[in-house]
Amino acid sequence: MIIQIKGNVKYPITLDPSVWIFDDRKVKLEEAFTPSTVPNEDVIESNSKLNKPPVNHSIKKYNKKELLEHSYLMPIQEFIENAEADKQVSEAILKTTDNNEHTITYSELLESFLLFSIDGKQIKENGPAYLYYGDGSNQDDPIKGIKVIELI
Template sequence: MIVPINGKVAYPITLDPTVWIFDDRKIELEKAFTEKPVDTNDQDELERASQRWSQEVYQQNIKPPVNRSIKKYEREKILESSYVMPIGHFLDNAEISKDASGAILVTDSKEIPISIDDLYHSYFLFARDGKPLKEDGPVHLYYQDGSNKDNPIKHITAIKIK
């Protein structure tokens, strides 16, 4: 149930979608294609360099934003809803090399090429009805523009940056 991001990155990382249910960055699937997404490419280079410095200096204290006080009705909603996670956060942390030409989505049966820009502007579906995607997961890829809303890329097990 993990998804490694490796290849032409400064920091190969491993994603664990099973813990994202508690992450504040998650978006309900129904709202993902109706609300305007945040463009992670709009950050200027100075801000990204500042974030990298902060990560290096405060590495022991950096934790993802987590819902600390979940009320009973919120817990029930979490266990009934489907959620996506914007991928850009993780690509920023991996620091894709400037000479990367694209990415490959590794599934259980094939490898699917995708551009870095399309990858940045995508979501991972990680929970359906509050449960992990065990049979056709661990994640599905949806483009933020909703163009593959009815036919997501399923069975993604790794991302290779080439």
């Protein structure tokens, strides 16, 4: 239940969505596509210039009930940036567990989210993650079963 980021990158990365439930960067699904939380170009640019958001830097007591009642997404941009894509990368091929491939633009990928938890549980069926576009345009039909993100 891992996701590989590979292709025209300096550092291929393997992601384990099962550990994201305690990550400070996660976003609740029901809040992700409201106008105040959809990342826009100004927010993305300012985030890239400022310090990155903390990743489990604070020790919090998590409300277990809350974690088990909500579905969570993880913004994908920081993971893609850490892989250091080549400058010529313009697209990403999303390979799924059902052996399908979906091609999206690199900019769409950077603004996307990965759904990794439904009602506080790891996604087993069609998992390990679903991809949602940053604008929420595919909320009713996310790309399911993401196992490889290949940058081309």
